[in-house]
Amino acid sequence: MHDVGPLLRQTVERFPKNFGEMVPRLASISRSLRAEREISFYGDPASGLPPEALYGEEDAAEAIGKATLVLEACSKLGLP
Numbered sequence: 001m002h003d004v005g006p007l008l009r010q011t012v013e014r015f016p017k018n019f020g021e022m023v024p025r026l027a028s029i030s031r032s033l034r035a036e037r038e039i040s041f042y043g044d045p046a047s048g049l050p051p052e053a054l055y056g057e058e059d060a061a062e063a064i065g066k067a068t069l070v071l072e073a074c075s076k077l078g079l080p
Contacts, residue, residue, distance in 0.1 A: 003034035
């Protein structure tokens with residue numbers, strides 16, 4: 001499963017309040033990163049462009065920022 005957003009939304013009541021308040025943002029991030037995953041690995045078959053022609057440093061920085069936000073939120077849950 002590459003997009004956990006729907007599962008987060010369905011189980012939001014199981015999380016602490018501060019994490020639950022972040023679920024809409026986390027679900028959005030999950031959806032956007034999932035949508036880009038295949039193209040970022042293999043390129044765009046319709047245009048024949050490889051990933052490096054489609055994405056630049058700004059795109060990478062944005063994805064890293066989103067992933068960092070998710071990691072920080074999950075780290076605060078205190079799970080093993």
